[in-house]
Amino acid sequence: MGLTSGSTGRKAVDEGLVIHRESPQDRVVALAGNPNVGKSTVFNGLTGMNQHTGNWPGKTVANAQGRCEHNGRGFVMVDIPGSYSLMAHSAEEEVARDFICFEDPDAVVVVCDATCLERNLNLVLQTIEITPRTVVCVNLMDEAKKKKIHVDIGALSKQLGVPVTGAAARSGRGLDELMDAVDAVTHDKATQADPVQILYAPAIEQAVALLEPPLRECCGEKISSRWLALRLLEGEEELIRSAQQYLGGPVLKTPAVQEPLSQARELLEQAGLTEQALRDEIVSGLVRQAERICAHAVESADRGYSSRDRKIDRVLTSKATGFPIMIALLAFIFWLTIAGANVPSQWLSSGLFWVEERLAGFFGWMGAPAFVRDMLVHGAYRTLAWVVSVMLPPMAIFFPLFTLLEDLGYLPRVAFNLDRYFKKCSACGKQSLTMCMGLIILH
Amino acid sequence: MNDIQPLTNLQCGQTARVEKLTLQGSMRRRLQDIGLIEGTQVECVQKSPAGDPVAYLIRGAVIALRAEDSAGVLVFCR
Numbered sequence: 001m002g003l004t005s006g007s008t009g010r011k012a013v014d015e016g017l018v019i020h021r022e023s024p025q026d027r028v029v030a031l032a033g034n035p036n037v038g039k040s041t042v043f044n045g046l047t048g049m050n051q052h053t054g055n056w057p058g059k060t061v062a063n064a065q066g067r068c069e070h071n072g073r074g075f076v077m078v079d080i081p082g083s084y085s086l087m088a089h090s091a092e093e094e095v096a097r098d099f100i101c102f103e104d105p106d107a108v109v110v111v112c113d114a115t116c117l118e119r120n121l122n123l124v125l126q127t128i129e130i131t132p133r134t135v136v137c138v139n140l141m142d143e144a145k146k147k148k149i150h151v152d153i154g155a156l157s158k159q160l161g162v163p164v165t166g167a168a169a170r171s172g173r174g175l176d177e178l179m180d181a182v183d184a185v186t187h188d189k190a191t192q193a194d195p196v197q198i199l200y201a202p203a204i205e206q207a208v209a210l211l212e213p214p215l216r217e218c219c220g221e222k223i224s225s226r227w228l229a230l231r232l233l234e235g236e237e238e239l240i241r242s243a244q245q246y247l248g249g250p251v252l253k254t255p256a257v258q259e260p261l262s263q264a265r266e267l268l269e270q271a272g273l274t275e276q277a278l279r280d281e282i283v284s285g286l287v288r289q290a291e292r293i294c295a296h297a298v299e300s301a302d303r304g305y306s307s308r309d310r311k312i313d314r315v316l317t318s319k320a321t322g323f324p325i326m327i328a329l330l331a332f333i334f335w336l337t338i339a340g341a342n343v344p345s346q347w348l349s350s351g352l353f354w355v356e357e358r359l360a361g362f363f364g365w366m367g368a369p370a371f372v373r374d375m376l377v378h379g380a381y382r383t384l385a386w387v388v389s390v391m392l393p394p395m396a397i398f399f400p401l402f403t404l405l406e407d408l409g410y411l412p413r414v415a416f417n418l419d420r421y422f423k424k425c426s427a428c429g430k431q432s433l434t435m436c437m438g439l440i441i442l443h
Numbered sequence: 444m445n446d447i448q449p450l451t452n453l454q455c456g457q458t459a460r461v462e463k464l465t466l467q468g469s470m471r472r473r474l475q476d477i478g479l480i481e482g483t484q485v486e487c488v489q490k491s492p493a494g495d496p497v498a499y500l501i502r503g504a505v506i507a508l509r510a511e512d513s514a515g516v517l518v519f520c521r
Contacts, residue, residue, distance in 0.1 A: 084473065084476045084477060085472070085473075085476040087472060087476070089469045089472075090469070116502075116503050116504040118478065118502050118503055118504075119477055119478055119502060119503070119504050122476055122478075276467075279472070280464075280475070280480075283472065283475040283476065283480065284475070284480045284481070287475065287476075287478050287480050287483075288480075290478075291502070300503065305488070305500050305503070305505055310488065313488070313489055313498070313505075314489060317489055317491060317492060317498075318489075318492065319490075319492045322491075322492040323492055416491050416496065416498065416507050417491055417492055417493065418493075419491065419493075419495070419496050419507070419509070420491065420493035420494065420495045420496070421493065423495075423509070429496075429507075
């Protein structure tokens with residue numbers, strides 16, 4: 001989270017991203033994935049307390065790095081912000097794409113949600129297009145089992161052409177297999193699998209074929225020429241500038257590249273694929289490939305949304321019962337917090353004030369001047385005692401209850417119910433959760 | 444008879460096929476990234492008690508879309 005001592009003051013000056021390696025043999029592994037797939041759980045499971053948090057340089061997006069050891073080798077895990085794609089223009093997606101493309105991680109782990117794999121494969125395919133050193137971690141396998149969704153890890157690995165492991169990070173399962181695969185990919189060059197190539201429309205493939213050879217010549221080793229060809233055709237200026245910076249010079253503006261580029265663009269124009277249409281085709285290519293791959297690797301009983309889940313959601317979000325249930329539940333939690341905190345608060349305050357009297361006595365016995373005693377004991381300590389005895393019990397009750405709601409999956413339904421009203425304040429439903437937390441502190 | 448309508452017209456329980464996106468910019472790309480491309484089947488699952496947003500089943504995931512965005516998705520309804 002944002003405001004740590006490491007992310008303020010002089011340390012907040014944009015010095016570029018610094019990776020904290022403990023030894024030069026440490027491998028840097030990027031941890032990417034859609035939001036809410038358990039990426040943080042995997043990250044915490046691998047790095048434990050060996051983490052540094054802060055911000056990505058120049059952006060208000062949180063960053064975390066941590067070190068982990070496996071088979072006697074060191075790995076620095078860099079937590080990339082959750083994103084659905086590497087193309088859309090939010091700050092998170094830019095950070096994710098820039099790190100994977102231009103910071104040369106030794107491997108990229110894409111964490112996926114086994115219960116909606118098809119949507120997750122979009123990011124996986126985009127990542128594979130950039131670097132063949134990708135490992136896919138299919139998390140939430142325990143959830144998938146509950147929903148009767150069966151993911152064939154072996155088939156998925158064959159289809160994608162990269163190592164795939166299953167995990168249930170919440171219970172710590174699958175993390176060893178994941179690090180085995182990461183170890184193999186970052187140290188054993190011989191196991192470079194044959195990653196899948198996304199098949200785009202024929203006109204696009206022809207255009208790429210024109211552009212790939214000159215690109216491979218000038219920057220083949222540093223960057224995937226196929227990926228770069230596609231991005232040049234799409235014409236994203238910002239990205240091209242970053243690529244040039246990474247390649248160290250105006251390599252892409254040379255005639256050797258610009259000529260085939262115009263030829264390729266003409267070809268696309270003839271096929272009616274310009275600007276928007278070209279981008280649409282490229283996304284479609286990714287989405288359809290994800291669909292094809294899932295058809296081979298995932299079996300699901302009710303398309304991922306069972307009748308039981310439908311019934312529950314209908315009750316939680318219908319016109320008649322949605323709001324009453326929500327208000328009742330939140331009121332119950334508030335009541336539990338306030339009522340339940342009273343007794344512990346009293347214990348804490350009498351206990352801490354008993355200590356305060358002893359402290360005051362101790363200062364008196366020491367012969368300290370009155371103002372020292374007043375400042376330290378009646379001032380600093382008393383304030384601390386007040387705050388702890390008033391705030392700690394409610395927080396200790398409220399946050400676990402809220403986390404329970406979150407684990408049950410109820411909070412998105414709250415956001416869904418309240419979004420319209422938040423929209424009127426130019427906010428969105430997600431903020432209803434922060435509002436609840438604010439309300440409890442306010443009481 | 445023109446069966447192509449905005450996604451907002453879909454009733455609960457109805458399924459339709461995506462024909463075209465009239466949205467532009469990053470919202471267009473975001474919807475495409477979650478699978479809302481031409482030919483995708485969409486099912487309207489649940490309307491929020493306030494009427495907006497509406498939950499749709501898209502490629503195995505339930506996603507809530509605001510009317511201002513789903514109005515830019517044209518679908519073919521039988």
